[in-house]
Amino acid sequence: MRIDILTLFPEMFSALSESILGRAQKDGKIDVRVVNIRDYTQDKHLKCDDYPFGGGAGMVMMPQPIGSAIEALDPEHKARRIYMSPKGETLHQQKVFQLLEYEHLILLCGHYEGVDQRVIDLFIDEKISIGDYVLTGGELPAMVLTDCVSRYVDGVISASSLVDESFSDNLLEYPQYTRPQEYKGLTVPEVLRSGNHAKIDEWRREQSLALTAKRRPDLLK
Numbered sequence: 001m002r003i004d005i006l007t008l009f010p011e012m013f014s015a016l017s018e019s020i021l022g023r024a025q026k027d028g029k030i031d032v033r034v035v036n037i038r039d040y041t042q043d044k045h046l047k048c049d050d051y052p053f054g055g056g057a058g059m060v061m062m063p064q065p066i067g068s069a070i071e072a073l074d075p076e077h078k079a080r081r082i083y084m085s086p087k088g089e090t091l092h093q094q095k096v097f098q099l100l101e102y103e104h105l106i107l108l109c110g111h112y113e114g115v116d117q118r119v120i121d122l123f124i125d126e127k128i129s130i131g132d133y134v135l136t137g138g139e140l141p142a143m144v145l146t147d148c149v150s151r152y153v154d155g156v157i158s159a160s161s162l163v164d165e166s167f168s169d170n171l172l173e174y175p176q177y178t179r180p181q182e183y184k185g186l187t188v189p190e191v192l193r194s195g196n197h198a199k200i201d202e203w204r205r206e207q208s209l210a211l212t213a214k215r216r217p218d219l220l221k
């Protein structure tokens with residue numbers, strides 16, 4: 001899968017070169033390209049934002065640099081073009097699976113007061129929010145989306161790690177333990193040390209159900 005991220009702050013994306021996503025890119029499993037919107041401005045002072053018509057606080061990102069960038073990256077509109085926005089559909093696991101159907105995603109990061117509405121009207125397929133709060137920019141949301149989509153791309157994470165995870169089967173995951181057997185007076189549940197895999201599976205399932213009922217009863221519906 002290819003993911004193009006359009007931003008005015010490309011330096012923020014070094015996090016994507018680390019750990020599992022960094023390795024996935026080196027191995028060619030995912031192709032993440034961070035694109036500086038400023039490279040596409042036709043303004044001789046490289047300006048990419050301006051005051052809002054009608055007045056009000058803050059700056060608005062201008063349409064021309066963003067439009068030119070999207071047209072250059074996706075001339076035939078084959079990619080799914082997404083604007084990271086608090087006004088969008090809130091991201092959830094099913095949405096992640098839907099996005100995996102696309103071979104190419106373009107993620108537009110707003111900043112300041114956001115982007116000129118004409119960019120959204122002309123170039124964007126959908127808007128996605130990462131939650132009901134407002135961040136300073138779309139860069140962190142784009143990284144969140146890139147991370148949760150990428151881990152389901154074949155070969156990025158071993159398939160067994162994706163089984164029983166929170167939100168698979170509409171359940172939260174059971175508690176996990178590692179060594180030592182005892183830590184500050186708390187011991188690992190006996191059943192996990194029993195070697196009886198049927199019993200372990202049963203215990204985990206019960207824990208998942210109980211945890212989900214307690215913390216996220218909405219998922220059980």
Ligand SMILES: C[S@@+](CC[C@H](N)C(=O)[O-])C[C@H]1O[C@@H](n2cnc3c(N)ncnc32)[C@H](O)[C@@H]1O
Nearest residue numbers: 084085086110113114129130134135137138141
């Ligand atoms: C300060 S916000 C603009 C908020 C906008 N004025 C509003 O009230 O809806 C700047 C940019 O951050 C991004 N952003 C902020 N919160 C977000 C969220 N919860 N999910 C996704 N993107 C978000 C968007 O790209 C947005 O254009």
